[in-house]
Amino acid sequence: MASSFERDITGRTEVPDVVVSRLPQYVRTLSQMLAEGVQIANSQQLGEKLQITPAQIRKDLSYFGRFGKQGRGYRVDHLLEELKQILGLTVTWNVAVVGVGRLGRAILNYPGFTPDGFQLVAALDDNPSVVGQEVGGLLVRPVSQLSEVIDNFQVTIAIVAVPIAYTQTVVDRLVDCGIKAILNYAPIMPQVPEDVNVRSIDPLLSLQSMTYYLANGLSPEKEL
Amino acid sequence: MASSFERDITGRTEVPDVVVSRLPQYVRTLSQMLAEGVQIANSQQLGEKLQITPAQIRKDLSYFGRFGKQGRGYRVDHLLEELKQILGLTVTWNVAVVGVGRLGRAILNYPGFTPDGFQLVAALDDNPSVVGQEVGGLLVRPVSQLSEVIDNFQVTIAIVAVPIAYTQTVVDRLVDCGIKAILNYAPIMPQVPEDVNVRSIDPLLSLQSMTYYLANGLSPEKEL
DNA sequence: TAGATTGTTAATCGATTAACAATC
DNA sequence: TAGATTGTTAATCGATTAACAATC
Numbered sequence A, B: 001m002a003s004s005f006e007r008d009i010t011g012r013t014e015v016p017d018v019v020v021s022r023l024p025q026y027v028r029t030l031s032q033m034l035a036e037g038v039q040i041a042n043s044q045q046l047g048e049k050l051q052i053t054p055a056q057i058r059k060d061l062s063y064f065g066r067f068g069k070q071g072r073g074y075r076v077d078h079l080l081e082e083l084k085q086i087l088g089l090t091v092t093w094n095v096a097v098v099g100v101g102r103l104g105r106a107i108l109n110y111p112g113f114t115p116d117g118f119q120l121v122a123a124l125d126d127n128p129s130v131v132g133q134e135v136g137g138l139l140v141r142p143v144s145q146l147s148e149v150i151d152n153f154q155v156t157i158a159i160v161a162v163p164i165a166y167t168q169t170v171v172d173r174l175v176d177c178g179i180k181a182i183l184n185y186a187p188i189m190p191q192v193p194e195d196v197n198v199r200s201i202d203p204l205l206s207l208q209s210m211t212y213y214l215a216n217g218l219s220p221e222k223e224l
Numbered sequence C, D: 001t002a003g004a005t006t007g008t009t010a011a012t013c014g015a016t017t018a019a020c021a022a023t024c
Helices: A002-010 A017-037 A041-050 A053-061 A078-089 A101-109 A143-152 A164-176 A203-216 B004-008 B017-035 B043-050 B053-061 B075-089 B100-108 B143-152 B165-178 B203-215
Strands: A092-096 A120-127 A140-141 A158-160 A181-184 A197-198 B073-074 B092-100 B118-125 B138-142 B157-160 B179-182 B197-200
Touching: A017 A041, A017 A053, A017 A078, A017 B203, A041 A053, A078 B203, A092 A101, A092 A143, A092 A203, A092 B203, A101 A120, A101 B100, A120 A143, A140 A143, A143 A158, A143 A164, A158 A164, A158 B203, A164 A181, A181 B203, A197 B203, A203 B017, A203 B075, A203 B092, A203 B118, A203 B157, A203 B179, A203 B197, B017 B043, B017 B053, B043 B053, B092 B100, B092 B143, B100 B118, B118 B143, B138 B143, B143 B165, B157 B165, B165 B179
Parallel strands: A092 A120, A092 A158, A120 A140, A158 A181, A181 A197, B092 B118, B092 B157, B118 B138, B157 B179, B179 B197
Antiparallel strands: none
16 A cells, blocks of 8 residues: 555656557567567577667566566466566557548558557537538537546547647647546647656657768668 | 768768757657747747756757857758758658558548648559559559559658558558658568668657556656 | 677767757 | 857767576
């Protein structure tokens, strides 16, 4: 009791974000290996697939426990399950999509999230001509019902695909509704309280940094 | 002559990738300020907008030159132009989209790239029922004509939106055609020679790292 | 047991930040 | 000139990597 209280005060883990951000890649690689029938993998082999040093893989895993056997390596199925557990990928997460324009439609029709435990359960838009439509098997509801929709469908993650001018407002409303994880598709970094997680999908920034290397005849140093 | 030869041998700048990746964000913020009529900005003000320390902004800029005036700050229009020049954003880049499925269509219809100097000039697909269609104002051509299309339209950047099973093959062909910058939308990290730049847009990885914080009741440490 | 590979500590590397002389 | 802010160096911080004892 005292110790769990202590965790609450600090409100923070010691696991660096950069480590957390690598775990989904480990999950992906391990899933592939499992599908290929590989039973055991060592850090050397994982490192080759992931373009990461074996030392880094072992260090990353060591933040969460001891999952390998000396002299052998890691059981692929076991490590995969452990990492899924750590990342919270053994349960289904209910996701609402706010904004049903071209981009929102593409997201609602994209089948890639569901198999990995992200269930798109609600779609919302402000445009009266869009509200009431069925998109990707979901009825589009008015944003005015945001709070009710989030409660009724037990939504914990929001995908925001509204025009840049409305993004901060929508994000503010989501935060007011208690949403703590937001995937944002607008080319802007919305301001949120520090207990809310926002990730932005921003292909233009990627293009604009690649042109640096094209324009200057350089090669990247091989990052992420 | 000797010194330019030297640059060629090293084939590499000393500017860290992480610095280059911040420049497009500086450009975005400066563009906003310019639109708002702000004429002068100091590193303190820029830092607040970008959530970056003033010291880092000055350090980043110092890799490329001296753009400010002591005691004053930076002229917004001037710094913006310099950064655009450095990033190669003063010219138009011709982009080909490979893969005209749902995602490719969304990209071809997305108006967000063009205003920033990225011109979508060609669309390609393998599916005979898609080839010949007009999407986003472009005639869809067969992937078999990739090399001719790249030459004829002077394409230097490719956006790859094909199913995961075909991604590596398509990327290999693009590399063979001399493409040095690829924006990949498949959930896979294609292998490329080190002089080729690949950036992947992978929303699933973003979702999967956010669930770590949701599942464990933690807050992010505020990264990117 | 001998060989292999983990888990972990210590060393290295590189990026961020603080501090301040230069200078507008 | 006095005040402010840059550009840059040095200090700090944190992440990556190397090395190796533990151990399967």
